[in-house]
Amino acid sequence: MNVTFIGTGFVGVVSAAVYASFGNQVIGLDVDENKISSLKNSKVPFFEPGLEELLTQQQQAGNLTFTTDYKTAIRNADVIIIAVGTPSAPDGQADLKYVFASAESLAPHLKTGAIVAIKSTVPPGTLNKVEKIIKNKTKTKFFTASVPEFLKEGSAVQDTLKPDRVVIGAIDQEVFEKLEKLHQPLNAPIVKVRPESAQMAKYSANAYLATRITFINQIADLCEKNGADVNDIVKAIGFDKRIGQHYWYPGLGYGGSCFPKDVKELAAYSRAVNENDNLFNKISELNENRIPKLLRKFEKEVGGWENKQIAILGLAFKPNTDDMREAPSTKIIPILLSKGAKIISYDPMASWKGFFRLDNLEENHQQAGTIKEAVKNADVIMSLIEWPEITQFDFSKTKHPDKIQWFIDARNQFHPQTLQQQKYQYLGIGKTN
Numbered sequence: 001m002n003v004t005f006i007g008t009g010f011v012g013v014v015s016a017a018v019y020a021s022f023g024n025q026v027i028g029l030d031v032d033e034n035k036i037s038s039l040k041n042s043k044v045p046f047f048e049p050g051l052e053e054l055l056t057q058q059q060q061a062g063n064l065t066f067t068t069d070y071k072t073a074i075r076n077a078d079v080i081i082i083a084v085g086t087p088s089a090p091d092g093q094a095d096l097k098y099v100f101a102s103a104e105s106l107a108p109h110l111k112t113g114a115i116v117a118i119k120s121t122v123p124p125g126t127l128n129k130v131e132k133i134i135k136n137k138t139k140t141k142f143f144t145a146s147v148p149e150f151l152k153e154g155s156a157v158q159d160t161l162k163p164d165r166v167v168i169g170a171i172d173q174e175v176f177e178k179l180e181k182l183h184q185p186l187n188a189p190i191v192k193v194r195p196e197s198a199q200m201a202k203y204s205a206n207a208y209l210a211t212r213i214t215f216i217n218q219i220a221d222l223c224e225k226n227g228a229d230v231n232d233i234v235k236a237i238g239f240d241k242r243i244g245q246h247y248w249y250p251g252l253g254y255g256g257s258c259f260p261k262d263v264k265e266l267a268a269y270s271r272a273v274n275e276n277d278n279l280f281n282k283i284s285e286l287n288e289n290r291i292p293k294l295l296r297k298f299e300k301e302v303g304g305w306e307n308k309q310i311a312i313l314g315l316a317f318k319p320n321t322d323d324m325r326e327a328p329s330t331k332i333i334p335i336l337l338s339k340g341a342k343i344i345s346y347d348p349m350a351s352w353k354g355f356f357r358l359d360n361l362e363e364n365h366q367q368a369g370t371i372k373e374a375v376k377n378a379d380v381i382m383s384l385i386e387w388p389e390i391t392q393f394d395f396s397k398t399k400h401p402d403k404i405q406w407f408i409d410a411r412n413q414f415h416p417q418t419l420q421q422q423k424y425q426y427l428g429i430g431k432t433n
């Protein structure tokens, strides 16, 4: 099949490389010439395990090309998948301008019977709007569909190759058949639904997972009041098959480019349809308040931040990515600096300067090249992200012999007793010491 992806951001590039690996002829289209020229040279502008290798392989096999030209990308395409960004508008709703712009640009070049499918996360109703935009520009017969994405950063290639399910939202039988055939090699359950259900399924999945994380964070707060340990709670209730032990380690709240945005969008959508007083508005608020609240608590325990040297371990929003969008580090470091702390940060992949496009870091913030360098002489070590390099590091070797050193384990990844035996003052989440 000839498949074109519009938008070569995270989802577009990963999906293009994976769909090409099934023997499809895939074209990745983007209006950003710099992005396309680096992709043509097999350079991916972000870190994602296994992606560059797969991309290079598929380009060399002749299955995958990139272009900035709509005519080249669309005229032979059987399926066109829109995977452009949908940033949040100031009122929290999804800003669909890139989705609509790509619909306008692709319309004049469509071949008869082509399917235009939306992969970007968009509210119900968007597909009808896209259909109208295209119909205004062409008399060619085409179909539409919704194919939401469920991959996670850091394991995106594996998630796309082995998804838990594929959701296809469409009306026409012909469209279901063609898209089912396209997704057959994934060997995953295929859920065929109306487009509105597909779009709601995407928001529901992310909002549910975000709610689960917020729920356990709230339980963690209560545990701190009474001597319970939130890790024990997860273990104890997780044996109930309806609940499970997975995907709810407590911490600093959810971050990244998806959950914060998608929950806010669902909240804004709820308000727009007069469902004002529902869960999603509250979830966002609780998540946003989480870091300031925890920092106030830690500040009291360590006796204030002023003049403290603080090692921040983990700048990315989670392990195995260099993505710092809505990462805890981006909220914590400015607060600590404003309170007079000195920061030495470390991340295996993410760069503070790179993310904020800075020439220099602020006077009181340096980024170290190793964990050892970051923690040397630190008054407080804050382990923010569970990168294996951080969680497997032997901190006994770096303990300052004379200094009181606090260890804030913001993901509950360490054994409190081990660190206490090594003479660290341990602080975790959802437990009293």
Ligand code: UGA
Pocket: 149, 150, 151, 152, 153, 154, 206, 209, 213, 246, 247, 248, 249, 250, 251, 252, 253, 254, 255, 256, 257, 258, 259, 262, 317, 318
């Ligand atoms: C998320 C979803 O998991 C994907 O299914 C979805 O396709 C994607 O958003 C998207 O909409 O594009 P992602 O943002 O890459 O994927 O990352 P997750 O691994 O789900 O983590 C999200 C946030 O929740 C991170 O800040 C993580 O640290 C936090 N988290 C996760 C917790 O605090 N506790 C947990 O138990 C799990």
